[in-house]
Amino acid sequence: MVLFVAAALGLALMGGSPALAAPALSSEPVGIDVSWPQCGKTLPKQPAFAIVGVNNGLANTTNPCLAAELAWAETAKTPAATSQPRVALYVNTANPGLKGSWWPTSNAYQGKRVANPYGNCATRAFKACSYMYGYAKAYDDAVLRGVRNPASYLWWLDVETENTWQADKSANVAVLEGMTAYFTSIGARVGIYSTGSQWRQIAGSVSSASPLAGLPSWLAGAGSLAGAKTNCSLPGLTPRSRVSMTQYVSGGLDYNFSCR
Template structure:
Protein backbone atom coordinates (compact mmCIF):
# COMPACT_ATOMS: atom_id res chain seq x y z
CA UNK A 1 0.00 0.00 0.00
CA UNK A 2 1.32 3.39 -0.86
CA UNK A 3 -0.18 6.84 -1.28
CA UNK A 4 1.85 9.44 -3.14
CA UNK A 5 2.60 12.74 -1.46
CA UNK A 6 -0.80 14.20 -0.71
CA UNK A 7 -2.30 12.35 -3.67
CA UNK A 8 -3.40 9.10 -5.25
CA UNK A 9 -1.95 5.98 -3.68
CA UNK A 10 -0.39 2.82 -4.95
CA UNK A 11 -0.54 -0.50 -3.12
CA UNK A 12 2.51 -1.15 -0.99
CA UNK A 13 5.26 -3.68 -1.40
CA UNK A 14 5.24 -7.26 -0.23
CA UNK A 15 7.79 -9.80 0.83
CA UNK A 16 8.77 -13.35 1.68
CA UNK A 17 10.15 -14.12 5.10
CA UNK A 18 13.54 -15.46 6.08
CA UNK A 19 15.39 -14.56 2.88
CA UNK A 20 18.75 -12.84 2.39
CA UNK A 21 18.75 -9.17 3.34
CA UNK A 22 20.10 -6.43 1.05
CA UNK A 23 22.81 -4.25 2.55
CA UNK A 24 20.84 -1.04 1.97
CA UNK A 25 17.84 -2.30 3.95
CA UNK A 26 19.82 -3.17 7.08
CA UNK A 27 20.85 0.47 7.57
CA UNK A 28 17.34 1.55 8.65
CA UNK A 29 16.93 2.65 12.29
CA UNK A 30 15.82 -0.13 14.62
CA UNK A 31 12.57 1.66 15.51
CA UNK A 32 11.34 1.84 11.90
CA UNK A 33 8.34 -0.20 10.79
CA UNK A 34 7.37 -1.37 7.32
CA UNK A 35 4.20 -2.23 5.43
CA UNK A 36 4.20 -5.05 2.90
CA UNK A 37 1.77 -6.94 0.69
CA UNK A 38 1.50 -8.99 -2.48
CA UNK A 39 3.46 -7.04 -5.15
CA UNK A 40 6.91 -8.01 -3.84
CA UNK A 41 6.37 -11.68 -3.05
CA UNK A 42 9.85 -13.21 -3.01
CA UNK A 43 11.73 -9.96 -2.47
CA UNK A 44 14.31 -9.51 0.26
CA UNK A 45 13.25 -7.52 3.33
CA UNK A 46 15.19 -6.05 6.25
CA UNK A 47 16.20 -8.18 9.21
CA UNK A 48 15.81 -5.20 11.50
CA UNK A 49 12.19 -4.09 11.81
CA UNK A 50 10.31 -2.74 14.78
CA UNK A 51 6.85 -3.61 13.46
CA UNK A 52 5.19 -4.65 10.21
CA UNK A 53 1.75 -4.00 8.72
CA UNK A 54 0.80 -6.81 6.33
CA UNK A 55 -1.78 -6.51 3.56
CA UNK A 56 -4.37 -9.28 3.79
CA UNK A 57 -5.72 -8.71 0.27
CA UNK A 58 -4.22 -8.98 -3.18
CA UNK A 59 -4.98 -5.43 -4.28
CA UNK A 60 -8.76 -5.91 -4.24
CA UNK A 61 -10.89 -6.77 -1.23
CA UNK A 62 -12.13 -9.87 -3.08
CA UNK A 63 -8.62 -11.30 -3.54
CA UNK A 64 -6.16 -12.81 -1.08
CA UNK A 65 -2.52 -11.87 -0.73
CA UNK A 66 -0.75 -15.05 -1.94
CA UNK A 67 2.25 -14.38 0.31
CA UNK A 68 0.24 -13.66 3.44
CA UNK A 69 1.54 -16.62 5.45
CA UNK A 70 5.20 -15.88 4.77
CA UNK A 71 4.73 -12.19 5.49
CA UNK A 72 2.97 -12.91 8.78
CA UNK A 73 5.98 -14.97 9.87
CA UNK A 74 8.24 -12.05 8.97
CA UNK A 75 5.98 -9.58 10.78
CA UNK A 76 5.89 -11.60 14.01
CA UNK A 77 9.69 -11.63 13.96
CA UNK A 78 9.73 -7.86 14.48
CA UNK A 79 11.31 -6.44 17.61
CA UNK A 80 8.30 -4.44 18.82
CA UNK A 81 10.66 -1.58 19.77
CA UNK A 82 8.64 1.34 18.44
CA UNK A 83 6.80 3.17 21.21
CA UNK A 84 4.50 0.26 21.96
CA UNK A 85 3.45 -0.52 18.39
CA UNK A 86 2.28 -4.14 18.04
CA UNK A 87 4.84 -6.20 16.16
CA UNK A 88 2.35 -7.55 13.61
CA UNK A 89 -0.51 -5.45 12.24
CA UNK A 90 -2.79 -5.86 9.22
CA UNK A 91 -4.49 -3.82 6.55
CA UNK A 92 -7.46 -4.45 4.26
CA UNK A 93 -8.13 -3.08 0.80
CA UNK A 94 -11.45 -1.25 0.67
CA UNK A 95 -13.85 -0.14 -2.08
CA UNK A 96 -17.49 0.46 -2.95
CA UNK A 97 -18.36 -0.66 -6.51
CA UNK A 98 -22.11 -0.08 -6.10
CA UNK A 99 -22.34 2.13 -9.18
CA UNK A 100 -21.06 -0.86 -11.17
CA UNK A 101 -23.06 -3.47 -9.28
CA UNK A 102 -24.36 -5.11 -12.48
CA UNK A 103 -20.78 -6.29 -13.02
CA UNK A 104 -20.00 -7.08 -9.37
CA UNK A 105 -20.78 -10.67 -8.44
CA UNK A 106 -20.08 -10.00 -4.75
CA UNK A 107 -22.62 -7.18 -4.40
CA UNK A 108 -25.07 -8.20 -1.63
CA UNK A 109 -28.70 -9.02 -2.35
CA UNK A 110 -29.97 -9.01 1.23
CA UNK A 111 -29.05 -8.19 4.80
CA UNK A 112 -30.27 -6.25 7.83
CA UNK A 113 -28.15 -3.15 8.44
CA UNK A 114 -28.21 0.06 10.52
CA UNK A 115 -29.52 1.75 7.36
CA UNK A 116 -32.41 -0.67 6.89
CA UNK A 117 -32.68 -3.82 4.84
CA UNK A 118 -30.46 -4.37 1.81
CA UNK A 119 -32.52 -5.39 -1.25
CA UNK A 120 -29.69 -5.63 -3.79
CA UNK A 121 -29.88 -2.00 -4.92
CA UNK A 122 -27.11 0.57 -4.95
CA UNK A 123 -28.17 1.89 -1.56
CA UNK A 124 -26.61 2.92 1.72
CA UNK A 125 -27.91 -0.28 3.31
CA UNK A 126 -26.34 -2.53 0.66
CA UNK A 127 -23.12 -0.50 0.80
CA UNK A 128 -22.90 -1.21 4.53
CA UNK A 129 -23.63 -4.89 3.92
CA UNK A 130 -20.96 -5.01 1.21
CA UNK A 131 -18.38 -3.66 3.67
CA UNK A 132 -19.40 -6.16 6.35
CA UNK A 133 -19.16 -9.09 3.93
CA UNK A 134 -15.82 -8.02 2.47
CA UNK A 135 -14.30 -7.68 5.94
CA UNK A 136 -15.79 -11.02 7.00
CA UNK A 137 -14.44 -12.77 3.93
CA UNK A 138 -11.00 -11.22 4.40
CA UNK A 139 -10.85 -12.42 7.99
CA UNK A 140 -12.43 -15.86 7.62
CA UNK A 141 -11.27 -16.92 4.15
CA UNK A 142 -7.94 -15.10 3.77
CA UNK A 143 -6.39 -14.18 7.11
CA UNK A 144 -7.36 -17.09 9.36
CA UNK A 145 -6.09 -19.92 7.10
CA UNK A 146 -2.89 -17.99 6.36
CA UNK A 147 -2.20 -17.31 10.04
CA UNK A 148 -2.78 -20.95 10.93
CA UNK A 149 -0.48 -22.08 8.13
CA UNK A 150 2.15 -19.65 9.40
CA UNK A 151 1.66 -20.90 12.99
CA UNK A 152 1.14 -17.38 14.30
CA UNK A 153 -1.77 -15.96 16.26
CA UNK A 154 -4.97 -16.35 14.22
CA UNK A 155 -7.27 -14.39 16.54
CA UNK A 156 -8.42 -11.14 14.86
CA UNK A 157 -8.54 -9.46 18.27
CA UNK A 158 -4.75 -9.78 18.56
CA UNK A 159 -4.21 -7.35 15.69
CA UNK A 160 -4.75 -3.75 14.67
CA UNK A 161 -6.65 -3.75 11.36
CA UNK A 162 -6.15 -0.72 9.13
CA UNK A 163 -8.67 0.13 6.39
CA UNK A 164 -6.74 1.21 3.28
CA UNK A 165 -8.79 4.01 1.67
CA UNK A 166 -7.37 5.14 -1.68
CA UNK A 167 -8.75 6.57 -4.91
CA UNK A 168 -7.04 3.85 -6.95
CA UNK A 169 -9.76 1.46 -5.81
CA UNK A 170 -13.35 1.62 -7.06
CA UNK A 171 -15.54 4.15 -5.21
CA UNK A 172 -18.77 5.98 -5.82
CA UNK A 173 -18.52 9.62 -6.84
CA UNK A 174 -20.64 12.52 -7.98
CA UNK A 175 -22.98 13.30 -5.09
CA UNK A 176 -23.34 13.57 -1.34
CA UNK A 177 -25.32 10.31 -1.50
CA UNK A 178 -22.30 8.61 -3.08
CA UNK A 179 -20.09 9.79 -0.22
CA UNK A 180 -22.67 8.51 2.25
CA UNK A 181 -22.63 5.09 0.59
CA UNK A 182 -18.82 5.03 0.72
CA UNK A 183 -18.90 5.89 4.41
CA UNK A 184 -21.42 3.12 4.97
CA UNK A 185 -19.09 0.57 3.38
CA UNK A 186 -16.28 1.52 5.74
CA UNK A 187 -18.71 1.48 8.65
CA UNK A 188 -19.78 -2.05 7.73
CA UNK A 189 -16.16 -3.20 7.59
CA UNK A 190 -15.43 -1.53 10.91
CA UNK A 191 -18.49 -3.06 12.58
CA UNK A 192 -17.49 -6.55 11.50
CA UNK A 193 -13.92 -6.14 12.77
CA UNK A 194 -15.13 -4.69 16.06
CA UNK A 195 -17.49 -7.65 16.42
CA UNK A 196 -14.38 -9.87 16.33
CA UNK A 197 -12.71 -7.83 19.06
CA UNK A 198 -10.22 -6.17 16.73
CA UNK A 199 -8.82 -2.65 16.93
CA UNK A 200 -9.54 -0.65 13.76
CA UNK A 201 -7.80 2.33 12.15
CA UNK A 202 -7.79 4.20 8.83
CA UNK A 203 -4.97 4.60 6.29
CA UNK A 204 -5.28 7.44 3.77
CA UNK A 205 -4.33 11.01 2.96
CA UNK A 206 -6.48 14.04 3.77
CA UNK A 207 -7.20 14.62 0.08
CA UNK A 208 -8.21 11.07 -0.72
CA UNK A 209 -10.28 10.73 2.43
CA UNK A 210 -12.16 13.94 1.63
CA UNK A 211 -12.78 12.84 -1.96
CA UNK A 212 -14.01 9.35 -1.04
CA UNK A 213 -15.69 9.80 2.35
CA UNK A 214 -16.15 13.47 3.15
CA UNK A 215 -17.23 14.53 6.62
CA UNK A 216 -17.71 11.92 9.34
CA UNK A 217 -20.39 12.58 11.95
CA UNK A 218 -19.60 12.21 15.64
CA UNK A 219 -22.12 9.35 15.94
CA UNK A 220 -20.52 7.29 13.14
CA UNK A 221 -18.59 4.18 14.16
CA UNK A 222 -15.71 5.70 12.16
CA UNK A 223 -15.44 8.61 14.60
CA UNK A 224 -12.67 8.03 17.09
CA UNK A 225 -10.65 5.64 14.89
CA UNK A 226 -6.92 6.29 14.76
CA UNK A 227 -5.21 7.46 11.57
CA UNK A 228 -2.23 6.17 9.63
CA UNK A 229 -1.19 9.04 7.37
CA UNK A 230 0.48 8.56 3.99
CA UNK A 231 2.18 11.08 1.73
CA UNK A 232 5.68 11.67 3.10
CA UNK A 233 8.97 10.94 1.35
CA UNK A 234 11.47 11.45 4.16
CA UNK A 235 11.55 10.49 7.82
CA UNK A 236 11.57 14.18 8.72
CA UNK A 237 8.38 14.79 6.75
CA UNK A 238 6.76 11.76 8.34
CA UNK A 239 7.67 13.01 11.81
CA UNK A 240 6.12 16.40 11.01
CA UNK A 241 2.96 14.68 9.72
CA UNK A 242 2.49 13.13 13.16
CA UNK A 243 1.28 16.59 14.23
CA UNK A 244 -1.37 16.74 11.46
CA UNK A 245 -5.07 16.42 12.19
CA UNK A 246 -6.50 12.88 12.24
CA UNK A 247 -8.78 11.77 9.41
CA UNK A 248 -11.86 11.51 11.63
CA UNK A 249 -13.08 13.38 14.71
CA UNK A 250 -12.00 11.96 18.03
CA UNK A 251 -9.11 9.95 16.61
CA UNK A 252 -5.39 10.49 16.77
CA UNK A 253 -2.53 10.10 14.30
CA UNK A 254 -0.92 6.79 15.23
CA UNK A 255 1.39 6.05 12.28
CA UNK A 256 3.06 8.11 9.57
CA UNK A 257 4.29 6.48 6.36
CA UNK A 258 7.22 7.63 4.24
CA UNK A 259 8.72 6.16 1.09
CA UNK A 260 12.43 6.97 0.68
CA UNK A 261 12.92 4.35 -2.03
CA UNK A 262 11.25 1.11 -2.98
CA UNK A 263 10.10 0.01 0.45
CA UNK A 264 7.41 1.71 2.54
CA UNK A 265 8.68 2.85 5.97
CA UNK A 266 6.57 3.87 8.94
CA UNK A 267 7.08 5.87 12.12
CA UNK A 268 5.10 5.56 15.30
CA UNK A 269 3.49 8.86 16.29
CA UNK A 270 3.02 7.90 19.95
Protein backbone atom coordinates in the same frame (compact mmCIF):
# COMPACT_ATOMS: atom_id res chain seq x y z
CA MET B 1 -1.84 -0.06 -0.39
CA VAL B 2 -1.85 0.81 -4.04
CA LEU B 3 -0.54 4.35 -4.32
CA PHE B 4 1.74 4.78 -1.33
CA VAL B 5 2.35 1.23 -0.14
CA ALA B 6 1.91 -1.54 -2.64
CA ALA B 7 3.33 0.27 -5.64
CA ALA B 8 6.10 2.00 -3.76
CA LEU B 9 7.36 -0.80 -1.59
CA GLY B 10 9.31 -3.25 -3.69
CA LEU B 11 9.95 -5.37 -0.57
CA ALA B 12 8.93 -8.99 -0.07
CA LEU B 13 9.85 -12.38 1.07
CA MET B 14 11.50 -15.62 0.03
CA GLY B 15 15.03 -15.85 -1.32
CA GLY B 16 16.49 -15.03 -4.69
CA SER B 17 16.69 -11.28 -4.35
CA PRO B 18 19.18 -9.11 -2.50
CA ALA B 19 18.23 -7.67 0.88
CA LEU B 20 16.51 -4.33 0.67
CA ALA B 21 17.92 -1.03 1.83
CA ALA B 22 17.73 0.14 5.42
CA PRO B 23 15.93 3.39 6.22
CA ALA B 24 17.84 6.63 6.03
CA LEU B 25 17.97 6.82 9.84
CA SER B 26 18.13 3.20 10.95
CA SER B 27 18.51 4.17 14.61
CA GLU B 28 14.86 5.28 14.63
CA PRO B 29 12.34 2.62 15.77
CA VAL B 30 10.42 2.49 12.48
CA GLY B 31 8.12 -0.16 11.10
CA ILE B 32 7.71 -1.64 7.62
CA ASP B 33 4.53 -2.57 5.74
CA VAL B 34 4.41 -5.26 3.05
CA SER B 35 1.93 -6.94 0.74
CA TRP B 36 1.61 -8.79 -2.56
CA PRO B 37 4.23 -6.73 -4.50
CA GLN B 38 6.87 -8.02 -2.07
CA CYS B 39 6.48 -11.68 -3.02
CA GLY B 40 9.87 -13.15 -3.90
CA LYS B 41 12.20 -10.65 -2.27
CA THR B 42 14.16 -10.61 0.95
CA LEU B 43 12.87 -8.35 3.70
CA PRO B 44 14.93 -6.63 6.42
CA LYS B 45 14.65 -8.52 9.69
CA GLN B 46 13.48 -7.16 13.02
CA PRO B 47 11.65 -3.96 12.16
CA ALA B 48 10.27 -2.10 15.16
CA PHE B 49 6.84 -3.27 14.01
CA ALA B 50 5.29 -4.78 10.89
CA ILE B 51 2.05 -4.35 8.95
CA VAL B 52 0.95 -6.98 6.42
CA GLY B 53 -1.55 -6.55 3.59
CA VAL B 54 -4.23 -9.24 3.51
CA ASN B 55 -5.46 -8.63 -0.05
CA ASN B 56 -3.99 -8.84 -3.53
CA GLY B 57 -4.69 -5.21 -4.43
CA LEU B 58 -8.50 -5.53 -4.51
CA ALA B 59 -10.97 -5.91 -1.67
CA ASN B 60 -12.18 -9.32 -2.88
CA THR B 61 -8.77 -11.00 -3.26
CA THR B 62 -6.12 -12.70 -1.11
CA ASN B 63 -2.44 -11.80 -0.90
CA PRO B 64 -0.69 -14.94 -2.26
CA CYS B 65 2.23 -14.38 0.14
CA LEU B 66 0.14 -13.68 3.22
CA ALA B 67 1.35 -16.66 5.26
CA ALA B 68 5.02 -16.04 4.45
CA GLU B 69 4.73 -12.32 5.16
CA LEU B 70 3.02 -12.94 8.47
CA ALA B 71 5.90 -15.27 9.37
CA TRP B 72 8.34 -12.49 8.48
CA ALA B 73 6.32 -10.00 10.55
CA GLU B 74 6.88 -12.16 13.61
CA THR B 75 10.57 -11.20 13.42
CA ALA B 76 9.59 -7.71 14.63
CA LYS B 77 11.37 -6.69 17.79
CA THR B 78 10.23 -7.97 21.18
CA PRO B 79 9.15 -6.25 23.31
CA ALA B 80 7.43 -3.76 21.02
CA ALA B 81 9.73 -0.80 20.34
CA THR B 82 6.85 1.69 19.92
CA SER B 83 3.22 2.13 20.91
CA GLN B 84 2.20 0.28 17.72
CA PRO B 85 1.38 -3.43 17.90
CA ARG B 86 4.29 -5.61 16.81
CA VAL B 87 2.16 -7.00 13.97
CA ALA B 88 -0.90 -5.41 12.38
CA LEU B 89 -2.87 -6.02 9.18
CA TYR B 90 -4.30 -3.83 6.47
CA VAL B 91 -7.08 -4.53 3.98
CA ASN B 92 -8.12 -2.96 0.69
CA THR B 93 -11.50 -1.24 0.67
CA ALA B 94 -13.86 -0.26 -2.15
CA ASN B 95 -17.46 0.35 -3.13
CA PRO B 96 -17.98 -1.19 -6.59
CA GLY B 97 -21.78 -1.05 -6.37
CA LEU B 98 -23.77 -3.10 -8.85
CA LYS B 99 -20.75 -3.29 -11.18
CA GLY B 100 -18.87 -5.47 -8.72
CA SER B 101 -18.41 -9.21 -9.18
CA TRP B 102 -20.62 -9.63 -6.09
CA TRP B 103 -23.13 -7.30 -4.47
CA PRO B 104 -25.34 -8.09 -1.46
CA THR B 105 -29.10 -8.53 -1.78
CA SER B 106 -30.10 -8.83 1.88
CA ASN B 107 -29.02 -8.01 5.43
CA ALA B 108 -27.68 -11.52 5.93
CA TYR B 109 -24.21 -12.89 5.25
CA GLN B 110 -22.83 -16.37 5.88
CA GLY B 111 -25.98 -17.32 7.76
CA LYS B 112 -25.92 -14.32 10.10
CA ARG B 113 -28.49 -11.54 10.00
CA VAL B 114 -26.75 -8.19 10.43
CA ALA B 115 -28.22 -5.16 12.19
CA ASN B 116 -28.06 -2.52 9.47
CA PRO B 117 -28.31 1.16 10.44
CA TYR B 118 -29.22 2.09 6.84
CA GLY B 119 -32.26 -0.14 6.45
CA ASN B 120 -32.90 -3.29 4.45
CA CYS B 121 -30.59 -4.20 1.58
CA ALA B 122 -33.35 -6.49 0.26
CA THR B 123 -35.21 -3.35 -0.86
CA ARG B 124 -32.09 -2.35 -2.83
CA ALA B 125 -31.46 0.63 -0.58
CA PHE B 126 -27.99 1.52 -1.82
CA LYS B 127 -26.48 2.66 1.49
CA ALA B 128 -27.87 -0.42 3.23
CA CYS B 129 -26.29 -2.67 0.60
CA SER B 130 -23.02 -0.70 0.77
CA TYR B 131 -22.94 -1.36 4.52
CA MET B 132 -23.49 -5.07 3.89
CA TYR B 133 -20.77 -5.12 1.24
CA GLY B 134 -18.28 -3.73 3.74
CA TYR B 135 -19.41 -6.15 6.45
CA ALA B 136 -19.03 -9.08 4.04
CA LYS B 137 -15.56 -8.07 2.84
CA ALA B 138 -14.35 -7.73 6.42
CA TYR B 139 -15.80 -11.16 7.23
CA ASP B 140 -13.96 -12.63 4.24
CA ASP B 141 -10.70 -10.95 5.29
CA ALA B 142 -10.93 -12.29 8.83
CA VAL B 143 -12.33 -15.76 8.13
CA LEU B 144 -11.49 -16.87 4.59
CA ARG B 145 -7.99 -15.55 3.85
CA GLY B 146 -5.96 -17.62 6.27
CA VAL B 147 -5.52 -15.20 9.18
CA ARG B 148 -5.25 -17.04 12.47
CA ASN B 149 -6.83 -15.44 15.52
CA PRO B 150 -8.12 -12.37 13.62
CA ALA B 151 -9.45 -10.76 16.79
CA SER B 152 -5.90 -10.27 18.06
CA TYR B 153 -4.93 -7.81 15.32
CA LEU B 154 -5.35 -4.13 14.63
CA TRP B 155 -6.95 -3.98 11.16
CA TRP B 156 -6.21 -0.88 9.07
CA LEU B 157 -8.75 0.04 6.38
CA ASP B 158 -6.80 1.14 3.29
CA VAL B 159 -8.84 3.92 1.65
CA GLU B 160 -7.41 5.05 -1.68
CA THR B 161 -8.71 6.46 -4.95
CA GLU B 162 -7.06 3.63 -6.94
CA ASN B 163 -9.86 1.32 -5.83
CA THR B 164 -13.45 1.64 -7.10
CA TRP B 165 -15.69 4.12 -5.27
CA GLN B 166 -19.09 5.71 -5.76
CA ALA B 167 -19.80 9.40 -6.27
CA ASP B 168 -22.09 9.08 -3.22
CA LYS B 169 -19.62 9.65 -0.39
CA SER B 170 -22.17 8.67 2.25
CA ALA B 171 -22.42 5.23 0.61
CA ASN B 172 -18.63 4.92 0.69
CA VAL B 173 -18.71 5.76 4.39
CA ALA B 174 -21.34 3.06 4.84
CA VAL B 175 -18.93 0.47 3.39
CA LEU B 176 -16.24 1.45 5.87
CA GLU B 177 -18.74 1.44 8.73
CA GLY B 178 -19.83 -2.07 7.73
CA MET B 179 -16.23 -3.25 7.78
CA THR B 180 -15.66 -1.62 11.14
CA ALA B 181 -18.81 -3.23 12.50
CA TYR B 182 -17.61 -6.71 11.62
CA PHE B 183 -14.08 -6.28 12.94
CA THR B 184 -15.27 -4.77 16.21
CA SER B 185 -17.88 -7.53 16.57
CA ILE B 186 -15.06 -10.07 16.90
CA GLY B 187 -13.16 -7.87 19.35
CA ALA B 188 -10.54 -6.55 16.90
CA ARG B 189 -9.29 -2.97 16.74
CA VAL B 190 -9.70 -0.84 13.61
CA GLY B 191 -7.85 2.13 12.11
CA ILE B 192 -7.97 4.09 8.83
CA TYR B 193 -5.12 4.54 6.33
CA SER B 194 -5.31 7.30 3.72
CA THR B 195 -4.20 10.82 2.94
CA GLY B 196 -6.28 13.86 3.77
CA SER B 197 -6.98 14.60 0.10
CA GLN B 198 -7.96 11.04 -0.81
CA TRP B 199 -10.14 10.73 2.27
CA ARG B 200 -12.01 13.91 1.41
CA GLN B 201 -12.54 12.71 -2.16
CA ILE B 202 -13.85 9.29 -1.10
CA ALA B 203 -15.57 9.84 2.24
CA GLY B 204 -15.84 13.58 2.69
CA SER B 205 -16.97 14.79 6.08
CA VAL B 206 -17.88 12.06 8.57
CA SER B 207 -20.42 12.58 11.32
CA SER B 208 -19.17 12.60 14.89
CA ALA B 209 -21.81 9.91 15.54
CA SER B 210 -20.28 7.55 12.95
CA PRO B 211 -18.42 4.48 14.24
CA LEU B 212 -15.49 5.76 12.16
CA ALA B 213 -15.16 8.78 14.46
CA GLY B 214 -12.26 8.43 16.85
CA LEU B 215 -10.54 5.61 14.99
CA PRO B 216 -6.75 6.07 14.78
CA SER B 217 -5.41 7.55 11.53
CA TRP B 218 -2.41 6.31 9.56
CA LEU B 219 -1.32 9.00 7.11
CA ALA B 220 0.60 8.35 3.91
CA GLY B 221 2.41 10.78 1.65
CA ALA B 222 5.74 11.73 3.26
CA GLY B 223 8.97 11.39 1.33
CA SER B 224 11.29 11.29 4.32
CA LEU B 225 11.41 10.46 8.00
CA ALA B 226 11.43 14.18 8.81
CA GLY B 227 8.28 14.62 6.72
CA ALA B 228 6.62 11.69 8.44
CA LYS B 229 7.37 13.21 11.84
CA THR B 230 5.87 16.51 10.70
CA ASN B 231 2.74 14.74 9.47
CA CYS B 232 2.08 13.50 12.99
CA SER B 233 0.76 17.00 13.70
CA LEU B 234 -1.86 16.86 10.93
CA PRO B 235 -5.55 16.40 11.77
CA GLY B 236 -6.93 12.88 11.99
CA LEU B 237 -9.17 11.62 9.20
CA THR B 238 -12.36 11.53 11.26
CA PRO B 239 -13.77 13.49 14.22
CA ARG B 240 -11.89 12.81 17.47
CA SER B 241 -9.26 10.84 15.55
CA ARG B 242 -5.58 11.29 16.27
CA VAL B 243 -2.74 10.51 13.88
CA SER B 244 -1.23 7.35 15.30
CA MET B 245 1.25 6.60 12.54
CA THR B 246 2.71 8.13 9.39
CA GLN B 247 4.30 6.54 6.34
CA TYR B 248 7.34 7.61 4.34
CA VAL B 249 9.53 6.25 1.55
CA SER B 250 13.26 5.63 1.98
CA GLY B 251 15.52 3.65 -0.33
CA GLY B 252 12.52 2.43 -2.31
CA LEU B 253 10.80 1.02 0.77
CA ASP B 254 7.81 2.16 2.77
CA TYR B 255 8.53 2.78 6.44
CA ASN B 256 6.24 3.89 9.21
CA PHE B 257 6.83 6.24 12.10
CA SER B 258 4.83 5.83 15.28
CA CYS B 259 3.61 9.25 16.42
CA ARG B 260 4.20 10.03 20.08
